[in-house]
Structures are given as C-alpha cells and as structure tokens.
Amino acid sequence: MIETFVFDVGETITRDDRYWTSWADWLDVPRHTLSALVGAVVAKGLDNAEALRLARPGIDVAAEYQAREAAGRGEHLDEGDLYEDVRPALAALRRAGVRVIIAGNQTPRAGELLRSLDLPADLIVTSGEWGVAKPEPEFFRRVIEVSQAAPEATVYVGDHPANDVFPAKAAGLRTAHLRRGPWGHLWADDPEVSAAADWRIDGLSQLVDLTKG
The missing domain is CATH 3.40.50.1000 (HAD superfamily/HAD-like)
Known part of the structure; x- marks a missing residue:
C-alpha cells in the first residue's frame, strides 16, 4: 500500500520556461539558442548547467546566480x-x-x-x-x-x-x-x-x- x-x-x-528564459536574458544570448543548448545537453545525458557553460565558456554559475540576486533579477515562482x-x-x-x-x-x-x-x-x-x-x-x-x-x-x-x-x-x-x-x-x-x-x-x-x- x-x-x-x-x-x-x-x-x-x-x-522550467521562466528559469531558462531568465538565464538567456541575463547572459544576453538569444532565448532559442539557450533552449537548443539545453536540448543538446539533455540528449547527451549531461547536467543542465552545462548549457550555461556552453553559452558562456568559463562561467562561474554560482557567482552569476549571486549577481542576479543582487541585481534584483533572481529566482521567481508564482502560480x-x-x-x-x-x-x-x-x-x-x-x-x-x-x-x-x-x-x-x-x-x-x-x-x-x-x-x-x-x-x-x-x-x-x-x-x-x-x-x-x-x-x-x-x-x-x-x-x-x-x-x-x-x-x-x-x-x-x-x-x-x-x-x-x-x-x-x-x-x-x-x-x-x-x-x-x-x-x-x-x-x-x-x-x-x-x-x-x-x-x-x-x-x-x-x-x-x-x-x-
């Protein structure tokens, strides 16, 4: 039981629409580009953070996350x-x-x-x-x-x-x-x-x- x-x-x-859209806007890359990169890493069985590293080589994801929060562009969820x-x-x-x-x-x-x-x-x-x-x-x-x-x-x-x-x-x-x-x-x-x-x-x-x- x-x-x-x-x-x-x-x-x-x-x-996850808002999540990836917000990252694309923050990194100043086309939304479709980041979406396609997400699809590519999914197909390879990789962690989705790899899409961010492909879009911005050398990115410190944790540091960028903090920068987004400080800029008032951090996480958001609603209904x-x-x-x-x-x-x-x-x-x-x-x-x-x-x-x-x-x-x-x-x-x-x-x-x-x-x-x-x-x-x-x-x-x-x-x-x-x-x-x-x-x-x-x-x-x-x-x-x-x-x-x-x-x-x-x-x-x-x-x-x-x-x-x-x-x-x-x-x-x-x-x-x-x-x-x-x-x-x-x-x-x-x-x-x-x-x-x-x-x-x-x-x-x-x-x-x-x-x-x-």
Missing part, C-alpha cells in the same frame, strides 16, 4: 509556473489519505517561493536546505526519513532518469517516471528507464488511481 508520494520540482511540479494538474492531483492524493512531499534539487530561495504558493503538501524541502542534492544516496535517505513510511510504501515521482528514477530505485523507493519536459519525453521509452520505473505516467492525476490498489 502506498503511504507517501514524494515529488521532484523542475518539470514535475513547475515549468503561472505550476503545471495545471499540480494542485488538483496533490489535493486528491491528500484526500485519499496519503502523505504528499515535494523535494527536489533547488535552492533555499526556491523552497521559500514554493512554500509561499500554499500548495496542498505536507512538506516542501529543497536540496539547498538539506545540503545534499540528487542523485546522491544521502538525498534519498533524507526522503525516506521525511516520508514517514517504509521505502516500499513511498513513491518518488520525477522526470529525470539519472536524478530521479535510478537513484530513488537504488534507495529502495518505488518510482514513477513522468513524461514531462525535455528529460521526461526524451527518456520515456528508454529500456533501462522502463525497467527501473514501477510506473510511467503522462500526468500527475494518474497517481490518484495508484492509491486505490
């Missing part, structure tokens, strides 16, 4: 950044009596912004707040701690095979791979992803049926 669902953030809960199925699906899961957690690779500031949206979740936490990021095993040990359920009764939901599906499965969690965003679509039919994921879904509303089994 499933007792807890834990959700990734980027391209699971939120769209328009949420996928349309997020609120209804999370609310339905809580009505079904399961614990809902959002835990992904984001900054402490992103955690603050997410919590300000008053989502129907029992806990929202980020890698920046934990001090450890996916795909590190320690991140998923933290997930198991906050899930308040056994690993086999906890489902980690995400779009990224290397950051979500594979390490969550290795930690003993059940996994749902979401066909959403560039990673979700590109790797949806990969045999290794198919083998590792307990479920493959096209939207979060499909998770509600899993609570009825």
